Amino acid sequence: MxxxxxxxxxxxxxxxxxxxxxxxxxxxxxxxxxxNLPESILxxxxxxxxxxxxxxPSFEVPNGYFESLSLNILKKIKEEEMGSESDELPPVxxxxxxxxxxxxxxxxxxxxxxxxxxxxxxxxxxxxxxxVSFHFKKIYRYATAAVIAVGLFLTSYLxxxxxxxxxxxxxxxxxxxxxxxxxALKYNSEKAFNEGIASLSDDQIIRYLxxxxxSFDMDAxxxxxDTSGLPNPEDxxxxxxxxxxxxxxxxxxxxxxx
Amino acid sequence: MKNxxxxxxxxxxxxxxxxxxxxxxxxxxxxxxxxxxxxxxxxSEAKEFWPVYNNYQKxxxxxxxxxxxxxxxxxxQKLLDIRKKYKPxxxxxxxxxxxxxxxxxxxxxxxxxxxxxxxxxxxNQPL
Numbered sequence: 001m002x003x004x005x006x007x008x009x010x011x012x013x014x015x016x017x018x019x020x021x022x023x024x025x026x027x028x029x030x031x032x033x034x035x036n037l038p039e040s041i042l043x044x045x046x047x048x049x050x051x052x053x054x055x056x057p058s059f060e061v062p063n064g065y066f067e068s069l070s071l072n073i074l075k076k077i078k079e080e081e082m083g084s085e086s087d088e089l090p091p092v093x094x095x096x097x098x099x100x101x102x103x104x105x106x107x108x109x110x111x112x113x114x115x116x117x118x119x120x121x122x123x124x125x126x127x128x129x130x131x132v133s134f135h136f137k138k139i140y141r142y143a144t145a146a147v148i149a150v151g152l153f154l155t156s157y158l159x160x161x162x163x164x165x166x167x168x169x170x171x172x173x174x175x176x177x178x179x180x181x182x183x184a185l186k187y188n189s190e191k192a193f194n195e196g197i198a199s200l201s202d203d204q205i206i207r208y209l210x211x212x213x214x215s216f217d218m219d220a221x222x223x224x225x226d227t228s229g230l231p232n233p234e235d236x237x238x239x240x241x242x243x244x245x246x247x248x249x250x251x252x253x254x255x256x257x258x
Numbered sequence: 259m260k261n262x263x264x265x266x267x268x269x270x271x272x273x274x275x276x277x278x279x280x281x282x283x284x285x286x287x288x289x290x291x292x293x294x295x296x297x298x299x300x301x302s303e304a305k306e307f308w309p310v311y312n313n314y315q316k317x318x319x320x321x322x323x324x325x326x327x328x329x330x331x332x333x334x335q336k337l338l339d340i341r342k343k344y345k346p347x348x349x350x351x352x353x354x355x356x357x358x359x360x361x362x363x364x365x366x367x368x369x370x371x372x373x374x375x376x377x378x379x380x381x382n383q384p385l
Contacts, residue, residue: 174291177301180308183287184294193295196288197374205371208285211319212368 289367296363297356306351314344 012019170190179185187193235242290308293299299307317340325333341361348357 171291171295173298173300174294175301178294178299178304179290180304180312181283181287181290183283184290187288187291193288193291196284196291197370200285200288200371200374202375204282204285205375207282209368209371211322212315 285371292367292370293360293363296359296366297352303351307348310344310347310351314340314348 008019171188171193174184174188176182176185187196239245293311294304297303297307318337321333321336321340325336345357348360352360
């Protein structure tokens with residue numbers, strides 16, 4: 001296996017170290033290796049066989065085994081049938097297996113009516129005990145009712161105080177005597193008023209402005225309109241329905257009537 | 259069965275229209291509270307003021323519902339006429355400075371509503 005001188009030269013140009021390593025064939029076998037191979041293997045095997053010390057299987061049978069075999073098998077089967085149940089039971093219960101649960105004490109049926117009657121009488125006694133506990137429940141009931149009553153009283157009192165608008169900043173003049181609409185009494189504080197404004201729906205406001213606004217307000221309405229959701233100018237070029245889609249989105253019918 | 263359904267339908271519609279009216283009343287109530295606060299109405303002023311103001315408001319509302327589609331300038335003139343017409347009555351009850359406050363407060367209230375509309379426009383709409 002000779003290396004092509006051209007390749008060698010090329011390798012030398014790249015790395016002289018590699019080129020100087022003369023090609024050693026690593027897949028070399030010693031002389032006559034294959035001629036002697038089977039023999040050497042056999043020699044090796046012989047040596048190991050000594051160490052293996054293989055045991056021959058012994059098929060010995062006790063005396064009279066086959067005479068009693070059938071009997072033994074039948075016996076085993078019987079045992080298994082009997083024992084299978086107790087095998088499944090935990091040890092605690094397997095001990096109880098032999099006890100008959102349907103056992104009646106002596107003279108059970110003779111004394112039965114009497115015992116039943118006794119039991120019933122005892123129950124009656126317990127009933128009277130229950131009445132005592134019922135009294136306790138009643139007390140709890142009164143207590144609950146009292147708590148609820150106090151709660152209701154406090155709430156209504158606080159609400160009344162709210163309505164009278166004592167100690168509130170702003171809207172303190174909103175009282176029964178200064179407004180003609182009891183509905184307005186709710187908004188007797190700045191907080192209540194702001195919450196009232198915040199709770200209005202768009203529809204409500206639009207309807208109200210339609211009914212009560214003067215035309216100067218329209219400028220303010222337009223100026224304060226939210227334009228952030230408007231489509232981009234390019235969108236009109238891409239899709240001719242852009243404007244319609246936008247108008248549908250904002251439910252323009254609200255404004256149409258104006 | 260048919261009658262029963264009919265009654266239920268009427269009830270549902272009745273409740274709906276009632277709640278719509280109630281909701282409109284809510285803005286009115288808010289406006290009353292707002293004007294009361296802005297004008298700092300005393301009980302005696304309030305007693306005279308609200309009937310006059312309600313008449314004034316009714317006239318404005320009538321104008322607005324009649325004026326739909328009419329001459330714009332003419333309608334604006336009519337609106338101005340109503341406001342001018344009520345000015346003396348308001349002045350008599352509230353005094354001249356408070357009449358200005360009244361007309362400004364009306365506008366302010368509308369601006370509050372418009373601002374609310376702007377802030378929550380097409381967002382969550384509480385009913």
